[in-house]
Amino acid sequence: MEIIESAQNAKIKAWKKLHTKKERDKSGLFLIEGKHLIEEALKSQLNIKDLVIQEGRQMPEEWNVKELTKVYVTDRVMKELAETETPQGIVAVCEQPEKENLPLDDGKYLFIDAVQDPGNLGAMIRTADAAGMSGVVLGQGTADPYNGKVIRSTQGSLFHLPIQKMNLEEAVEICKENKLPVFGTSLKGSTYTAIQPQKKFALIVGNEGSGVNPGLLEQTDQNLYIPIFGEAESLNVAIATGILLYHLREN
């Protein structure tokens, strides 16, 4: 069993670069850290290329990873490779899945317009999964879903849910052709509780500061607003997403 002892090793150097979006886009690869996320990835359709294991650490016995390439590294190399302080001694190098082509003719969708905070994006993907959405569409200006912080915040939901990057104007057009109701979110919208739960829909939520692009809001069937009863100026976008998705879906 060979153990990589140097952070200057070509493989390690190449994998470390996957912390940047540029290299992830170029290579089509990304990293995941820790047992829970890797377990979720193993259960999913995701293609894991390499498992990087810290020397002396064991993988859980129930993992079916015989076929996978395993690379062993020292503590120091693992520390260099991992973004988290406690990567639990294991990192997986994964292939980004093929582009989804969501039908947008039936089902329930979350459309995300330029949400930039990785923690927010991750929490929104996790919430969309919990609320039983059929898929998530990421518009331009949205954080990269393969960013480490996004992945950690999804708690594995990134591997459960079809995710598609797409121009949102086009996505809304397709919904309208397919008679799938589209709801925007806007301070000028109707109070969300005035809308009944829907069998199928797309909900658009937007950027932390500026909200949903006004051009998009003009294309929707209706725009919704969550009332503020206290002195807060607004809700966090991930929390607003949770309130709206759980209201809109049939409980």
Place this chain on the structure above:
Amino acid sequence: MEIIESAQNAKIKAWKKLHTKKERDKSGLFLIEGKHLIEEALKSQLNIKDLVIQEGRQMPEEWNVKELTKVYVTDRVMKELAETETPQGIVAVCEQPEKENLPLDDGKYLFIDAVQDPGNLGAMIRTADAAGMSGVVLGQGTADPYNGKVIRSTQGSLFHLPIQKMNLEEAVEICKENKLPVFGTSLKGSTYTAIQPQKKFALIVGNEGSGVNPGLLEQTDQNLYIPIFGEAESLNVAIATGILLYHLREN
């Protein structure tokens, strides 16, 4: 106008220590950074002891801060003092408000049991404010509300809403004596949509990993559960709080 040029200055050293909970507890002081938060603090009852201003930066003209002590510092000293990368050239040293004594006999309350992530706690306080809660009770093991990350995540709601640190068993006892309905959150609870909106209530939400303390759950009137429709194992606690508070309050 004197400008502090050294991070070794006694005042600067004392203020820098306020980044730790220990020193905040000892001194009863805390720091806030940036124009928006300081503006919210100025509008509130909060006692601001000192404004620390980076040389060359202006305070907004509309601020009524004539009476406040102002201390000017160099760019480098500001960088040492501030936790954020863009503190916008201004930091305020504030007194922690006197202990609240929430009546818990009427109104709507959020009880937080051992939530440890500062971003979650801040988002929950912001959401409680937005949902028009009367106050927030922080049980043992909950993050310090005067932690910089918590304050930033509250977006100023920390200064709008009465916040009380208190043993939650005692808080629930007081509610019961006052006939204020108490709802816990538990995987074994009833689906939350089975509960009608309430004129007055206390909702208990709990730790990111272990949820609400089982002893507390036994004391409640009813425990609630948010169904998971997809493959996610759970919801983020701040998002669950948003869904439940907006459902429970009368819209």
